[in-house]
Amino acid sequence: MLSPGRHLVLGNVACGEGAIRAGCRFFAGYPITPANEISQYMASELPKVGGFFLQMEDEIASIAAVIGASWAGAKAMTATSGPGFSLMQENIGYAYMTETPCVIVDVQRSGPSTGQPTMPSQQDVYQARYGAHGDYEAIALSPWSVQEMFDLTVRAFNLAERFRVPVLLMADGAIAHIKERLIVPEKVEVLERRRPEGPECTPFGTEDPSGVPEMPLLGEGYRLLITGSSHRPTGRRDDSPRYMRMKVERINEKIRRARREITDIAAHHLEDADLAVVSYGASARPSYSAVKRARSMGIRVGLLRLRTLWPFPEEEVSAISEEVRAILVVEMNIGKMVREVERAARGRAQVVSLPKVGGVLHTSDEILEAIRRLRQ
């Protein structure tokens, strides 16, 4: 592990370090560029803190092992890229249904398919929201720096434990593969799982229709039934409409109700802005440079950076749309989150997409040019 203090490390290493400091003690994964340095770091560091690293036969087995480890009491994680993330989706759905806390890192690369495996993208942002089957609310975070690879990995574990859900860290091949400063703090705030104390428990239900139940562990003596099929609060299978509706509504409502607690944005220079750039992850870096350059030319533009993609920071974007004339959405895909921005803006500000595909980042020149066009 890294000592507290200043280090020059890869984004992927910062992610692994954050995971271990958040209490992760189990990692299962299958090799894929550009996520490999996370597995490599976990393989070398987890055994030193009494944790387990497993290289599995594929991504389906990897996420299955992570879910099993979580029920055995470990904070557990896997890391992959787009194609592997696709393979995991069925079991991610199982994790939503069984309310299993775990963290899945998708270091996004340029696709579809094998595409440009060594080059970055942000093309899986909808896969994070809609990739699994059925109805659920996803939590997906988007880091823009090596420091946030650490900080948001810690947050991902805390959110997973708090809400008993899989949490998705939607990194990208650019941030994963840069080396820059990481400050490892002396202490990180770590949230522990709420576990039942008495002799009885209802592991899949609460009085509150949008509550998060306490989570018993396998082997503690509770009569524990865990199934992806419709079940009663006790875990017993029951596919009557009543129980399924109760379940599906609760696993959606527990996230919806906590939207304000979960959503997280960073606002840069927005106080007096009449134009806004919305961006996230690696794309927000050249966006920020472009905003600063535009400011030096007297253009009143600010940056709204999405640190949570899902739940989408709808209220925040909506509020900005009332203040500015136009919003430029900068992302490394064909134009995806721009639709959410349009929906939240409801026509109050003009919304313009600045997509980028081909495995390369926007340059700040391109973004600056787009900002200048908005002004006309």
Add this chain to the structure above:
Amino acid sequence: MLEVEVKILLSGTGGQGIISAGEFLSEALFRAGYEVVNTRSYGTEARGGSSRSEILVSDGEIYEIEVGETDILVAMSTPAYRRYINRAKKGGLVLVEEDILAEIGDKELRGDVELVSIPANKKASSLGNPIVANMVMLGALSKRTKLITLEGLKEAVNTLMRPHLREINIKALELGYQEA
């Protein structure tokens, strides 16, 4: 004022140690107190594809990730030279492996940059291992730019490299420093 002060682009062919040269230089600059953003880019091949390491160096926060026009270009293979020579800023420093100059035509040279030829392959071979040509180049870069001292580079080698590799890499740094 922009945050990014100095941009460096190291380029060559997979297997030449471009990524690791970038890591050593970045670590040395970071230890000297600079903020550094070091990116790497490589083909899907383990050997023989293109390989590039870019470093942004500043005494403040850095938001850019990629180097556009570069202040310092290091080219260690002819394909890399051809691909990146036009990324060198006017008046910038271009360190070129000597063998490349024998392969390219006069028309491919640029008159508006400070072009320095370094016999990195030859010097590395004289040490018994051509793989340390990357370190010869870093030694030359240290002499020509004053951005990082030779001592700073040596310290990074001593910290990051396994003990049995240190001596030859330090010698390679020294030879490059003398050569520039």
